[in-house]
Amino acid sequence: MGLLLNRFKHLDTDRFNKHVDLIHKNTGKSKFFIKTDIVLNTLTRGSGYTDYFRGDYINLSSKEKDTFVTIKSFNKIVNYLNNLEYVIVFNDKILFNKIFNKYIKRDYIDLRITGFEEFREFIRDKKNVFAKNPKGEGGYQVEKIKVSEYDALKLYNKLIKKEFYLVEEEIIQSRELDEINPNAVNCFRVMTLLKDGKVYIVGNALRVNQGKDGVIGSSHDLYFSFGEDGYIDSNVIDDYGNVYEEHPLTHKKFKEVCIKDVKKAFDMCKEAALLVPEVRFIGWDIGFTDKGPVMIEGNEYPGFGLVQHFALKNSKIGFKKVLFDILKEEVKNIK
DSSP states (O other): OOHHHHHHHOHHHHHHHHHHHHHHHHHHHHHHHHHHHHHHHHHHHHHOOOHHHHGGGGGGHHHHHHOOOHHHHHHHHHHHHHHHHTTTTHHHHHHHHHHHHHHHOEEEETTTTTTTTHHHHHHHTOOOEEEOOTTTTTTTEEEEEEGSSSSSHHHHHHHHHHTTEEEEEEEOOHHHHHHTTTSSOOOOEEEEEEEEEEEEEEEEEEEEEEESOOOOTOOEEEEOOOOOSBBBOOOBOOOOOOSSSSSSTTTTTTTBBTTTTTTHHHHHHHHHTTSSOOOOOOEEEEOOOOOOOOEEEEEOOOTTTTTTTTHHOOOSSOOOHHHHHHHGGGGOOOO
């Protein structure tokens, strides 16, 4: 009950009401009924209103709902699969780069241990660099920097002050993704699960900016998944379940999209997942370049909202079933 009260205390009412409005529009059910049902599912299943919306709970049977993860159940799964003593590898972007250097495939510098002269030399021949807070999450503590616009010493001091200690060489996105949106490195999330020495791909989703923002996650994004052949195998949707046939900025038709290195990205993630076996469930963020896939970062909390969105594949089977079908007898250990 305390968790429920805390969620509603910090409720984003505008976003909540937008979800309710959409469900009302799609189903014709009263807003009072929808809000009551959301609260009931929160009490009985530990789901949030975004779980409810993305899972299309209003149209599911109780048995179908049982196949879906919620905030509450997903946290239990992650806590069981990922050893807290090792997740630091994924919480510090610089440490991550060192351990997974084979897959990073770009130069970087750690301002925590290097001085101004090394920094100046690092940026000297670069057009753009990306600066990041090593402990930052998502795209909110990442900045794309055009080197020519700054005095090197002022830039160095600025990054130190902001604690943007990781400075990386720019990833040059592949032509195929540039045709969709050239303004950001559009991020491909690949989720792996390790069981008895074997790595499984349990989900994937490409996240694409709709607008001109230079960093992913700072505009209203689109999502879709791929098969190994590089073709989109789902609908292309936004957070609210709207389906798109083409990108609203570039008008690239999604049925024409083919990313040739999707299988290489899957294979790279499977290989990387064996390096820290104590962290068994990982969400890898991959960028595609003309020279092949590169690793951006790894996440010990892979998330589930995108792969479980009802509009993605029009499925009534949730992500919990995908995971539990692999874990089998281990499921009883998740408490």
